[in-house]
Amino acid sequence: MYEIQPGPDLKEKLEILSDAAKYDVACTSSGVDRAGKEGFIGNSVSAGICHTFAADGRCISLLKVLMSNHCVYDCKYCKNRASNDIPRATFTPDELCSLTIEFYKRNYIEGLFLSSGVIKNPDYTMEKMCETLRLLRTKYRFNGYIHVKAIPGASGELLYSAGLLADRVSINMELPTQASLSALAPNKNMLNILNPMNRISGTIAAHRVAIGKEARLERAGINDHLVNSIFGKGSKVTKEAIAGAEHIGIETAGSQLPAINDTFMYPADRKDALLKRPFAPAGQSTQMIIGASGETDLELVRTSQELYKSFDLKRVFYSAYIPLNEDPALPALDTAVPMKREHRLYQADFLLRYYGFQADELLSADRPFFNDRVDPKCDWAVRHLGDFPVEVNTASYDALLRVPGIGPKGVMRIMSARKYSSVNFQMLKKMGIVLKRAQYFITCNGRMMFNIPMEERFILSQLADVEQTSERKLLIRNDDQNAQMDLFSDFNLTTGVV
Amino acid sequence: MRIYTCSRNWDAMLTCIYEAWTSRLGQQNIRLELEPVEQYTLFNEYIHVDVNKGKADSVADAIVEKISSYVYYELTFCSMACEKDVLDNIYRVLILGFAYGPKVLEMVQFKDVMRNNEIRRRLGREVSRFTEAVRFQKVNDSFYVAHIEPKSNLVLALGRHFQDRMPSENWMIVDDVHLEAVVHPANEDFYLRLLSEIELEALKRTERTRDEYTDLWKVFFDTIAIKERINPKLQKNLFPLWARKHAVEFMD
Numbered sequence A: 001m002y003e004i005q006p007g008p009d010l011k012e013k014l015e016i017l018s019d020a021a022k023y024d025v026a027c028t029s030s031g032v033d034r035a036g037k038e039g040f041i042g043n044s045v046s047a048g049i050c051h052t053f054a055a056d057g058r059c060i061s062l063l064k065v066l067m068s069n070h071c072v073y074d075c076k077y078c079k080n081r082a083s084n085d086i087p088r089a090t091f092t093p094d095e096l097c098s099l100t101i102e103f104y105k106r107n108y109i110e111g112l113f114l115s116s117g118v119i120k121n122p123d124y125t126m127e128k129m130c131e132t133l134r135l136l137r138t139k140y141r142f143n144g145y146i147h148v149k150a151i152p153g154a155s156g157e158l159l160y161s162a163g164l165l166a167d168r169v170s171i172n173m174e175l176p177t178q179a180s181l182s183a184l185a186p187n188k189n190m191l192n193i194l195n196p197m198n199r200i201s202g203t204i205a206a207h208r209v210a211i212g213k214e215a216r217l218e219r220a221g222i223n224d225h226l227v228n229s230i231f232g233k234g235s236k237v238t239k240e241a242i243a244g245a246e247h248i249g250i251e252t253a254g255s256q257l258p259a260i261n262d263t264f265m266y267p268a269d270r271k272d273a274l275l276k277r278p279f280a281p282a283g284q285s286t287q288m289i290i291g292a293s294g295e296t297d298l299e300l301v302r303t304s305q306e307l308y309k310s311f312d313l314k315r316v317f318y319s320a321y322i323p324l325n326e327d328p329a330l331p332a333l334d335t336a337v338p339m340k341r342e343h344r345l346y347q348a349d350f351l352l353r354y355y356g357f358q359a360d361e362l363l364s365a366d367r368p369f370f371n372d373r374v375d376p377k378c379d380w381a382v383r384h385l386g387d388f389p390v391e392v393n394t395a396s397y398d399a400l401l402r403v404p405g406i407g408p409k410g411v412m413r414i415m416s417a418r419k420y421s422s423v424n425f426q427m428l429k430k431m432g433i434v435l436k437r438a439q440y441f442i443t444c445n446g447r448m449m450f451n452i453p454m455e456e457r458f459i460l461s462q463l464a465d466v467e468q469t470s471e472r473k474l475l476i477r478n479d480d481q482n483a484q485m486d487l488f489s490d491f492n493l494t495t496g497v498v
Numbered sequence B: 001m002r003i004y005t006c007s008r009n010w011d012a013m014l015t016c017i018y019e020a021w022t023s024r025l026g027q028q029n030i031r032l033e034l035e036p037v038e039q040y041t042l043f044n045e046y047i048h049v050d051v052n053k054g055k056a057d058s059v060a061d062a063i064v065e066k067i068s069s070y071v072y073y074e075l076t077f078c079s080m081a082c083e084k085d086v087l088d089n090i091y092r093v094l095i096l097g098f099a100y101g102p103k104v105l106e107m108v109q110f111k112d113v114m115r116n117n118e119i120r121r122r123l124g125r126e127v128s129r130f131t132e133a134v135r136f137q138k139v140n141d142s143f144y145v146a147h148i149e150p151k152s153n154l155v156l157a158l159g160r161h162f163q164d165r166m167p168s169e170n171w172m173i174v175d176d177v178h179l180e181a182v183v184h185p186a187n188e189d190f191y192l193r194l195l196s197e198i199e200l201e202a203l204k205r206t207e208r209t210r211d212e213y214t215d216l217w218k219v220f221f222d223t224i225a226i227k228e229r230i231n232p233k234l235q236k237n238l239f240p241l242w243a244r245k246h247a248v249e250f251m252d
């Protein structure tokens, strides 16, 4: 191990510390709209902006780096673990600020995503990160997006500062059960992750209420129309919501949490509070590693659902495990990266957040993994042929949204068009509905597009075909950014989960 | 068929709409086209319309009053689009708008409204694409210049975005294709500037400026990709070659 010296070798530091940060998935700059101000640099656009795409096809929106790749912990799956002999480096706060500002002015990035290995101890590390963010917000007058990773075990006071300085705070869950954490991340434990997560979500809610917003984050508008949505009226934060899921780490640890959505309480004249910024206005997110431990898809999706419901997380990200270290507790080094599985989980995550599905509708104890051949929505539809076909001109939001080939935007357009005239297949096509998929499940004024047998095996094989062609065309869309674009770039409805 | 033609500028388009509207020839016998007209035909009568501020204002006022300011804004946005039929389609949508009022853009049972929404979405995507892909070069201590090659005349839309993003910097975005630029002096409003060929040639030189941060950016860009997941086809789908043209991370 050798230490990179500050000064001339900024390039080398950047290389080491971006290389060490690349396995973190989240790179989105979304979740908050903030106008620019004279004398400052930067604004924020709620839909997020991807500036470029790296050679792996993942979007680059933020300068994603570690403050330091020194780490006193020894998580088995991590390249930066203490027991690895690798070059180490630490940015100075000013180096990080100049990089952010200079990249930002050239329109390379929307802001900074700062994470870190544990230098000395969690408090020391978090303090260094806060110092950087404080400098960026004050001396460098940066008004763009900041995502900061909270270090598990850091004091409440420091996490509070971090939330006041950043737009989004996240704590990586990495593994969804205490058993997996004990096996693979011996220095971490579930309570150390859930406790701060809980208090961050409580503090976000308190800050929102203080400025006259609803306690819970705004969700995609479509959820207001859905009876079954996990964000619907019935999804208030309750102990019962947490206790609802069985065999999930959250549940076991949840009962030990002090109170659901506890807040950080500090005097309003704390220095970072004087900046008068809202606390993490873009919400909180987390990440889980897929395929390093033995969880099923069902366990993962249930965990996500609970995180959304109990802690009002803005996003849960999934990261296909890439074998970096040799260890008997881990998959072998030549294990393939489970990209397809990660892709299916993102699709399922979309179904929870935009389509009014619940985890237990998608999978069950005797079918705990997603179908390899068709996406989770088609898979569900084919198993529920009795609910179809639905009549496009009269069906409810929920029913339309469950039709493969129709997404939230499509439903909104259908509903809007229905007000003025009856809708036919020609119009659906123009609205961006993927008839190749939808045709098996809908009627327009009582008629199907073609006379097709409503037979499970037939439809399944047809849909698998559609899936393959669209996946061949687009390859596997390998991270959430791409899925996000599907929905937000308006009409890209031929891909992803629709 | 009578064809009214005008240059690509909003006042000229409004004047053109005014002339067509008041001609009373019957909507099937009229078409509106943007200049340059691609192919003249013998059977059509072509009438070139020049800007008339008074006529343009009266159309603008009528749209805001009788339809809505939202529809007005949407149509000004669409008018930047490169589609050949954009002006004619705006005209058709207006006729529907005067008949049906502020909800006109939702009435997708009309093919002109459908077409308008199609153009709007494509243009919206193009604007977003350039919002992402614009790359400024630092030309001197306090001046940043970017070059783009869009299909549509969309620099004004970019001006709006970047004015909010960097209100206190001096910058300029140059459209190399349509010879126009938005210029933003620090702490002031941006403005549109039409460029001569000579000016453009001079400005093109700014693109070759490189500094320490251009290099650092390339280091970051290369390092952040996970080699186990390299996927150039996916990268190309998400960031097509035409859009990368001025992105410094793809240049040598």
Ligand code: SF4
Pocket (backbone or CB within 6 Å): A071, A072, A073, A074, A075, A078, A079, A080, A081, A082, A116, A117, A118
């Ligand atoms: S805490 Fe664990 S996961 Fe984080 S850098 Fe250290 S070893 Fe890696």
